[in-house]
Amino acid sequence: MSAGVLGRSLELFFIDGRPDGMLTAEVFNWTGHVLVTPRTRLKEALARPQSSFTGIYLLLGERDGKPLAYIGEGEDIAARMRSHEAGKDWWTTAVLVTSAANNLHKAHAKFLESRLVEEARKVGVMPLDNGNTPPRPGLSESARANMEAFLEYLFMVLPAVRIDMFVQRVRPTGPVVVETTMRAAADQATTASEATAFHLENRKHGLRADALLIDGEFVVQAGSLAQGKDDFGLGIGSYSELIRELVSTGVLVRDGEHYRFSSSYAFRSPSAAGAVVLGYNVNGTTVWRTSNGQTYKDWEAARLAD
Incomplete structure (x- = not known):
């Protein structure tokens, strides 16, 4: 690690008291909130207040014996997840990414979705169920910088919760x-x-x-x-x-x-x-x-x- 690179503190909370149940992940001084849930606990996960916030989500699972992922966004993630529960039967784990203060808006979420799809395809570890890479919305220079900083933290948190699809090896x-x-x-x-x-x-x-x-x-x-x-x-x-x-x-x-x-x-x-x-x-x-x-x-x- 280069001089001047500071460590960061990650807080994991196992909601069910089990490592294979629901968990949340937050980093000190980062506004993001990550909720990881197995599909079997989806009802309980969507009852949590952050699930109805604006943000992005990942669906992870397998189809035909091969790993598969889907990246999406929504102004109410819970509503999107309910539609995917009926329309996509292959996923087993969901990751909901929002802001603890619910200060992400639609354009933020679409920008994050587009960037995540770009990064996932660049790394190439996990095939995506998405179609084309969604276009980035028009954001101000400062808003783009804020979203890139948001992603830096997210790319650090996801491997810590055993999601390696954005790790470039x-x-x-x-x-x-x-x-x-x-x-x-x-x-x-x-x-x-x-x-x-x-x-x-x-x-x-x-x-x-x-x-x-x-x-x-x-x-x-x-x-x-x-x-x-x-x-x-x-x-x-x-x-x-x-x-x-x-x-x-x-x-x-x-x-x-x-x-x-x-x-x-x-x-x-x-x-x-x-x-x-x-x-x-x-x-x-x-x-x-x-x-x-x-x-x-x-x-x-x-x-x-x-």
Whole structure:
């Protein structure tokens, strides 16, 4: 994290006292209010006062075994949700985003809806049930700035409540620049020269991958090779869906017997990166090594000792 970047305090309230029930999320000094509810608790969620405010909403679920999302807006979100309860049968979770003081108006909501659709399609993690990207309404320069600031907070809150569809893990090729917020302020970046480099090699299968540890993310570099088998489920467990996602979004492209990373990609852990590269579950702290042959595990231990 760059100097001058301040932490923020997120308050989660589990309304039902259960992690899989309704919850609200708010950030100190942010006017936004986020309500997450399973579809089975929709009646109780819509009875809460914020549900009748002006705002935006996300519907999350699956159709034909594949994840799907819908992004909408409304002057009375509860009314929109009641229509979707009857017209869309695939969603299982709803996220209602309003302002605690109900000071968003219709144009604000339409702007936020348009920007969220843009961001979701740019990231490409979750297919959308929306048609075309809605146009942005005409807002004053100050109002646009306020809505962009609103989104900065929202993009921080959503991953904290396990909604990752706006998290961009594809990184630019060439000199690596790491985003320090969900969409990244341009003046808060870490360059590749400040990162720690690791590599993974499997000579038997002709695999070689390079990665950089930057700002807590394990970023496998563009041009790295990964296993090329199409049976993603064999020996790789929960990472099979991640590989399918990387193939479908074009991060992994076919290169002869292998897949090749067309873009740099930020993994949550060295083990996840190692599993995708090798095609089976591995301990990432032992398979990734520095240029002098030190394992990630030993490198980390040396850092902690210092």
